Amino acid sequence: MEFDIKKDVMVSEKYVSPYTRFISEKNSEELRELSHIKRFLECYGGDSDFRQQVKNGSKNLDELAESVGVKLKNIESLRPIIDPEYSHFRKDATRETWPLTAKWDEYYANIMQSLAFYLQSGNTDGEFKEFDLWRNRQIIRTLLDVGSPAASIVHPPVAFELSDGCSVGCWFCGISAKKFGGHFALDKSGDVEWENTLISVKKVLGKGLRTGFCYWATEPLDNPDYDKFISKYYEIVGTIPQTTTAIPLKDISLTRKVLKLWDESKFVPNRFSVLSTSILKKIHAEFTPEELLGVELVMQGKGSITSKSIAGKAIDERNRKREDSNMQEGTIACVTGFLINIRNKTIRLVSPTLPSKQWPDGYYVFSSEKYKEPHEIENIMRKMIIDEVKRETDSNQKIGLNEGFWLDSINEQLTVRNQKFGLSMKAFEIIAPLLKEGSNTPTHIVKQAVKSGCDPILAIRILQDMMLYGMTGNDYLRPASIKSMEELIDINIVN
Known part of the structure; x- marks a missing residue:
């Protein structure tokens, strides 16, 4: 089945972000x-000697500059x-007082403010309401699961893998990338398949695809x-997707093509993972400061002051032989949505x-499917x-109660809490112990609450809120909920 791009999906308008506007408003000297x-x-x-x-x-x-x-x-x-x-x-x-500090902090503040824009931009704007509701609830759950580091996660709704595995093999890889097993090629109608893949995904995610x-x-x-992949993405979606690479020096020509394409969009900064101080120096020798303004250099070497998340391969390396003081509990996973490998068709x-x-890799896998042709992707995602x-x-x-939550008594009131968050109200005296058992359905919990004198709508609302905040779960550590408020109200009326 082939798509007609003009009939099925209009080529997208070109999107701008707060970062795009910030950069476009600066003159060349700025x-x-x-x-x-x-x-x-x-x-x-990234250079401990320079820092010293x-x-x-x-x-x-x-002199140092x-x-x-x-x-x-x-x-x-x-x-x-x-x-x-001088930090104070x-x-x-x-x-007027500290001009370079003020200018840099203005730039950095714009990047941080843009995170909220990217987070919101991952929704479908109501085109697929079920997905928007699911994604928004997962965002709240992640904040409670992960804590403050989750504030920088923008939850893109989709990521495409263009290869099988990774050639780099970073010891700290937070998602345990396997060894490289080949890439998807655009020859022999591969370009048509990639275009049709984007079209199929866009039918589901709409504008949300812009943050993929x-x-x-x-x-x-x-x-x-x-x-060529990201050029087609720009044509179909309206943005150049962010690129994060650990091998910017492997094929300088390809890297420069990527940077040139980024200049057309400037939607979100790219990233180079810098694996050592020597690589940092080589990157600086190859690219001018101006060429790398839109590229965040993520310092991963031992001489850096950047912390790494303990997830994936980093867990094994920490336990076996490596000691790295710049490691912290966390996850590098960011997608709340779909991982699509176009080579393996998963x-x-x-x-x-x-x-x-x-x-161990710091992300839930709720479901997994294979496909044969791009036109199948839309139905599978939905x-x-x-x-x-x-x-x-x-x-x-x-x-x-989800993993990490427990019952506590605060000011003589029963509270459901984790390390960072607590929720308490009088009705918890009835509902919370039933949740702690882990063997009751929402229907049973509401029935018992009603028998004990709790207002049924209040009991339902409590369960809904606890589901929303990721406080309740099932055997798969995934939040569960109630079927409908109307159904549970009927339970009270009938019984």
Whole structure:
């Protein structure tokens, strides 16, 4: 079955983000200055020798800046960012008092503010209401599961894998990418298949597809056609998807093509994973500060000050032989939606969580299916969500407190809580113990609450809220819920 692109899906309008607008409003000198501030801070964050020279004052900042090709006036005004003795000046820094600090913090604040935009942009704007409701609830659950690190997760609704496995093999890989097993090629009608895949997914996710991207447990630049993939994405979706690569130096020509395409959209910054200080220096030698303004360098080497999440391969390496003080509990998983591998033709429905024995890679897998042709993808995606919603809203599904929640007594009131969050009210005295048992259905819980004098609507609302906040779950550690408020109200009337 072939799609007619003009008939089935209109080529998308081109989207802009707060980051796009911020960059477009700056003149060339302002962008140059920002890029050189960024270059200096990259050296500080990723090169322990450079950082030590800043700290001990063996060279003044002008000399250090010159040594790495940074050209800035009044570089001393970066002190609030790089010198602990000046850090208290940072929150009140202005363009008059600490100009470079103020300009950098303005840039960084825009990036952080853009996260809320990217988070909201992953919804379908009501085109697939069941998906939007499911995704929004998973977002809330993730905040409770993961805690403060989850605030930076934007929950893209889809990620495409263009290869089988990854050629890099980073020891800290948080999603346990397997060894590279080949890539999907665009020749022999592969380009048509990729286009039809995007069309099929767009029919489900609509505008939400704009925050998708083309890697997961893969290295995007392992695919020599990667620039062509994201160029077609731009045509169909209206954005250039974010690229995160650990091999920007492997094929310089391909990397430059990706950066040039990014210039057309500037929707979201790209990322280079920098595996060592020597690689950082090679990247800086190959690309000018201006070329890398839209690329976040994620410092992964031992000399960096960036922390790594303990998930996936990093769990095994930490337990076996590696000691890295810059490691913290967390997850690098970010997708709340679909992982689609176009080489192996698989679709998985996923969402982030803290790593555990059951989910060591830091994300739930709710369901998994294979497909043969792109036109099948739409129905599979819709069925996955509908089935999940039905399961969550089955009044005969046994529910209990989710992993990480327990009962506590605070001010003589029973409270359901975890490490970061608590919820209490009088009706919990009846409902919470039944949830703790883990062997009762929502229907039974409401019946018992009503018999004890609880208002049925209140009991239903409590269960709905606990489901919404990810406090209740089933044997798969996934939240369960009630079928409908009307059905449970009928229970009270009949009985």
